[in-house]
Every structure is written in C-alpha cells, then in structure tokens.
Amino acid sequence: MNLRPKKSLGQHFLRDQNILRKIALSAGIQKGDRVIEIGPGEGALTEYLLSVSDDVCAVEVDPRAVELLRLKFLGLDVRHADFLSVELDALLEAGRQHVIIGNIPYNITSPILFKVMDAGPVFRRAVFLMQKEVAERLVARPGSKAYGILSVQAQLLGTVAYLFDVSRHVFFPKPKVESGVITFTPRESPLEVPTDQLKTVVRMAFNQRRKKMSNSLKSLIAEHKPDGVSFDLNLRPDQLTPPEFITLTQAIFEP
Incomplete structure (x- = not known):
C-alpha cells in the first residue's frame, strides 16, 4: 500500500533503497539506542532502522500514515503527533541514549532544527535529510553567502557535518529543489553565555548583515553597555566566527 503524498504536509517520499540504507547507516545506531524518527510516512526508512534497532519510535502527523505504519510494522511505537508540538520528554526513556532521524518537510525544516538543537545532549546524534x-x-563558513543565523547557532550548539547530496529525482513526487543529508552531534557542555x-x-x-555591527547592534549596546564594548564593531556579522559571537555576547551582557 502506497500513500498519495499530501502537498499540505510537504510530503515527498524517498523510495531509493540505496539512499535509504545510507541514511540509516549514517545514524551510527548502537545497541541500546532508542531511535526517534520524524515523519516516517510510508515507512521506507523505518524498515531499515528496524533492521539495526529494536527500539524505534515513529512520530507521524498524517493519520493515513499512522494507520499504514501500524499495519506494516506490528509492535512499532507509532505516535500520532506533530513533532513540533509534542513534548520531547514524552518520547524519551530515562537511562537510554537517543538518536533522532528523519526526512524533514522543507516547509518546517528550520523549526525542527531549532527544536532539536535547543534540546541539547538528550540526543546522542541527529541525522536529517533536508x-x-x-x-x-x-x-557554512564565515564570509560565505550561506553563512548566517542557522550556521552560527548550529556550530555553537554542536558539531555539524554534511554527508552527501540526494537528487530530487529519487523522490515521489519530485521536489523542485535538491536535498542533502547532515548529521548533528550536540555539545555536551553548556554554552559560556545564556542561549537567549x-x-x-x-x-x-x-x-x-551588510551593515557594520555598530549599526545593527546599536540599540542593544545602548541598553546594556551605554559606555560601549571592547569589541571591533566595525566588522559585519558574516566576518565573525561562531566562537567570536560568544565573545561579543559576553562583551554586551556581562558586567
């Protein structure tokens, strides 16, 4: 049984067996890990995850897919829920290592990434197709066009690696864009500054981003350090490395 993809849910089902196998192996699942899959859809990736783990929790918002998954994989822990709305504690098990994995809908990629990154080391590793x-x-690295808010936060909150490209031609229906697979490993120690x-x-x-930070941060600095900060504000934000944003935050907020 195949599902008809719903445009409203941003569904593009990956059916290339080789790519599915590579994604599952990229998760580095170990014995005893609890695997949480976001948006399993028809269960193509779920099948490979179950071949390497006996504890997979599938979080799926589409009721049609929920029914299909429960019929296809007897005993699978299927949660009919929107991952962005569900409390993470409801998915986790005390004393277990957790791996999170998924083919993320393009229209909600950033919110899912921020939710996972903000969760910290409750996950040992995350693997996403996006x-x-x-x-x-x-x-992205400083100075590049792609470097921005997502780059800085991801690289400060963990270690990110781009694994491989995925052609749009291996999806049904074909999306208008190409895809890629990344891994994210959260940092174990807290940041040197409050995340907010x-x-x-x-x-x-x-x-x-095209202005000097003396302009873009003017109001924030006036509020917290009216006498100025010991930081070169003539730089543009894309010239700073992620760790330098820590130093800048300390310069603004710390007494």
Whole structure:
C-alpha cells in the first residue's frame, strides 16, 4: 500500500533503497539506542532502522500514515503527533541514549532544527535529510553567502557535518529543489553565555548583515553597555566566527 503524498504536509517520499540504507547507516545506531524518527510516512526508512534497532519510535502527523505504519510494522511505537508540538520528554526513556532521524518537510525544516538543537545532549546524534540549501547553511563558513543565523547557532550548539547530496529525482513526487543529508552531534557542555542572549545578538546582527555591527547592534549596546564594548564593531556579522559571537555576547551582557 502506497500513500498519495499530501502537498499540505510537504510530503515527498524517498523510495531509493540505496539512499535509504545510507541514511540509516549514517545514524551510527548502537545497541541500546532508542531511535526517534520524524515523519516516517510510508515507512521506507523505518524498515531499515528496524533492521539495526529494536527500539524505534515513529512520530507521524498524517493519520493515513499512522494507520499504514501500524499495519506494516506490528509492535512499532507509532505516535500520532506533530513533532513540533509534542513534548520531547514524552518520547524519551530515562537511562537510554537517543538518536533522532528523519526526512524533514522543507516547509518546517528550520523549526525542527531549532527544536532539536535547543534540546541539547538528550540526543546522542541527529541525522536529517533536508533541502540542500538549508543543509549548506548549517555548515557554512564565515564570509560565505550561506553563512548566517542557522550556521552560527548550529556550530555553537554542536558539531555539524554534511554527508552527501540526494537528487530530487529519487523522490515521489519530485521536489523542485535538491536535498542533502547532515548529521548533528550536540555539545555536551553548556554554552559560556545564556542561549537567549546569544540568539538575540546573532539575530539582530544578521537582520542587517551588510551593515557594520555598530549599526545593527546599536540599540542593544545602548541598553546594556551605554559606555560601549571592547569589541571591533566595525566588522559585519558574516566576518565573525561562531566562537567570536560568544565573545561579543559576553562583551554586551556581562558586567
């Protein structure tokens, strides 16, 4: 039984067996890991995950897919839920290592990424198939066009690696864009600054990415350090490395 993809859910089903196998192996699933799959759809990737793990939890918003998965994989832990709305604690098991994996709908890629990155080391590793343009932003380096808010936050909150391209021709229906597979390993130690402060600085800086930070951060600095900061604000945000955003945040917020 195959599902008819729903455009409203951003469904593009991957049916290339070789790519599915590569994605499952990329997760580096170990004995005892609990695997959480986002948006399994028809269960093509689920089948490979079950071949390497006896504990897979599938989170699926489409009721048709939920019914199909329960028929296809007897005993599979299927949660009929929107991953963005579900409480992560409801998916996790105490004392277990967790791996999260999924073919993420293009229209909600960033919210899912931020939710996983903000969760910290509750996940040992994440593997995602996503729009190539977004995947390239995650690993972009300072000075590049793709470098921005997502790059800085991802690289500070963990280690990101771009694994391989996935052609749009292996999906049904074919999306208009190419895809890529990335891995994200969360950092184990907390950031040197509060996450909300860091996000404020990064967001404000890149909202006017072509301007010097003396302009884009002017109001924030006036509020917290009216006498100025010991940081070169003549730089543009895309000239700073992720760790330098930590230093900048400290310069603005710390006494």
